[in-house]
Each structure stands twice: as C-alpha cells, then as structure tokens.
Amino acid sequence: MHDKQDESVQHLIEEFLTARATRKPSPHTLEAYRRDLRTVAALAGELVTPPLPLDALPVAALTPRLMRAAFARYAAPRAAASVHRAWSTWNSFFSFLVADGVVGGNPMPAVDRPRAPLPRPKPLRGPDTPEQLLTAVARADARQRDPWPERDVAVLALALCAGLRLSELLALRVGSLAGRPGERRVDVAGKGGRPRVVPIEPELDGVLVDYLDSRARRFGARTVRPDAPLLVDRRGEPLRRGGLQYLVESCYRRAGIGDRVPPGARLHALRHTFATRLAEDGASAAEIMRLLGHASLASSQAYIEVTAGQQRDAVRANRTNRVLAGLLRGVAAR
Secondary structure (H helix, E strand, C coil): CCCHHHCEHHHHHHHHHHHHHHHCCCHHHHHHHHHHHHHHHHHHHHHCCCCCCHHHCEHHHCCHHHHHHHHHHHHCCCCHHHHHHHHHHHHHHHHHHHHCCCCCCCCHHHCCCCCCCCCCCCCCCCCCHHHHHHHHHHCCCCCCCCCCHHHHHHHHHHHHHHCCCHHHHHHCEHHHEECCCCCCEEEEECHHHCEEEEECCHHHHHHHHHHHHHHHHHHCHHHHCCCCECCECCCCCECCHHHHHHHHHHHHHHHCCHHHCCCCCCCHHHHHHHHHHHHHCCCCHHHHHHHHCCCCHHHHHHHHHHHHHHHHHHHHCCHHHHHHHHHHHHHHHC
16 A cells, blocks of 8 residues: 555546546546546645645645645635535545555545535426427427427426436437336436436327337337437437537527526426426425435425425415505504
8 A cells, every 4th residue: 555655646536537437427527526636636736845746746645634725725716515526526536545555544534525505406487388398399390400399309308207317318228118008117327326217107108109100210110229229319320418408408499488497407407397396296305306316315305495485485475465464554553
C-alpha cells in the first residue's frame, strides 16, 4: 500500500473513472465526476508547500486537514447542492482507493458537507397539458418532412404513463415489454444499476403495439425482434440522447405548450408529471419510490409535499374565505 501512496492523484482519478465506467453511467455523469475530482484536487495542490500540479500531487498528501481546506475553498463560490455532490464524488473516490489498497482510510468523514436540498418537482404546468400534448402529437403534421406520430406518441406516453428517465428510455429493448394481456409490464434498467418493473395499462400497451406495427411497416418485421432497441429514429437507427431530447422539444413546439414546461426540466417534466399525478390520486411515497426507482424515500416524499401545497392553494382559493375575512373586519370595526 505504501508504494501506491506515491501515485499521482491525476492518475488515480482516471483509474477510478475507468472502474466506474463498468456501471454504465451516462457520459454527462462521468464528466461531472471528473470535474468534481480534478477541481478539488487542483485546489489541494495549491495549498501544499510547495504547490504541486495535479500530475505531481501524491495521494498521500490528501490528509483530512488538507481536504477540509480544499473543500472550504471549493465551497466559497458554489451552491450547497454543488458542494454536496462533490463531497459524495470524493467519498466514492476514497472508498475506491481504500478497497484497492491504495490508502489506509477515507478522510471524507472529517470534511463537513452541507445538507443538499431536495430538488423540487417540475411537472408540466396546467391541469390538461399532458392531454393537449398527446392529442396534438397524435395528429400527423404536414409541416414535418417525415411525420411519425405513432413513434412520437409512444415516447411521450412512456414518460407520462411509466415515469421513465431519458437514460431508461434509451436502454429499452423491444423485449423489455413483457407479460400477458392485462398483466403487461415494462422491465426497466434503472439508475445505478437498479432494475425495476413498471406495470403498463392497456391504453399504453395499445400505443406501443401501434408504434411497433408502424415500425414494422417502415423497416420490416426483422427490426422489431426482442433484442432490438425499442426507440429508433426516422432511419431506423437507435435513438440517442440528443435525438430524444430534440424529439421531445419538437413535440412541445408542435403542441404549442413550450411556456408550460418548467425551465431546465424538458423531458424530465414528463416523469415529474407522472409522479405528481400519482401523488394527487393518493399514491403513497413508498409506491412512488418503487415506480420511479428512487434510491431513497425522501425523493419520493417531495411529490407528496408538492401535492399538499397544491391542496392548500385550492383551499385558499375558496371564495367563502373572503366572506369570512369580511365578517372579521366587520367584527373588528364594532
């Protein structure tokens, strides 16, 4: 172990990222890991005497005292959520080094971290917006060069009626749809390698069957074999991240609801709409957690709390409250 402690932090960061790649994180996630690790390590390198560049900073130099100082500098200009994420990344990094025998212990428990606020759900605004979106997209648009409404509706319906993430949608195969009629389900490769099963109702099942039939007509029956990607572009190639994001954006534009999509949510707004409607219809946090594949109950509880806030807004809008306010003013004036 002592020989390995002379290895540079930069080299070990790349080893860690290579090991993480086996979990199939998105390129965006891997780049966030790299950025958090390299930024804090560079700050640590500036604090040692004499200062050292990243490729010359030995991992043995990363003592609890140095990590506290580096994180203090890192935290100064950044939001609490960013600092919390970086702390978690470094904690995973040191856990990897301990397991690999590079260091004898993890210094991160000695580094304070802020409590990360749970992100607020961002569903589509407007009570009938999901229905307007689906209805508009189901109509073939003559302005499109190669309209494929069956595919577009299938994408939106999977997010709105099964709550799937972007990465989960892209990972689906035709064979992910399983079960007998009346007991249909979609097998999802969830975040962090956590698989889950989401039941699908006959209406969503019908949309997916209609889409696959249209795909077989376009590209041939061989393109809908069980091992084939479920979602494809207009050339029959697997949809990729950018293509899926563009597809959803274009659906918003065609439906004229761009102003009802919360900033920064885009496709995720469909998943949030699914969860918010579950909460509005009485689903428990535990049920929402299982259906959305959350790692903790706290994430699912946020949808319940948002619904409670909406219920209070509805009560506040009751006109009888204004009558009561008038009565109270009259009593006070006597």
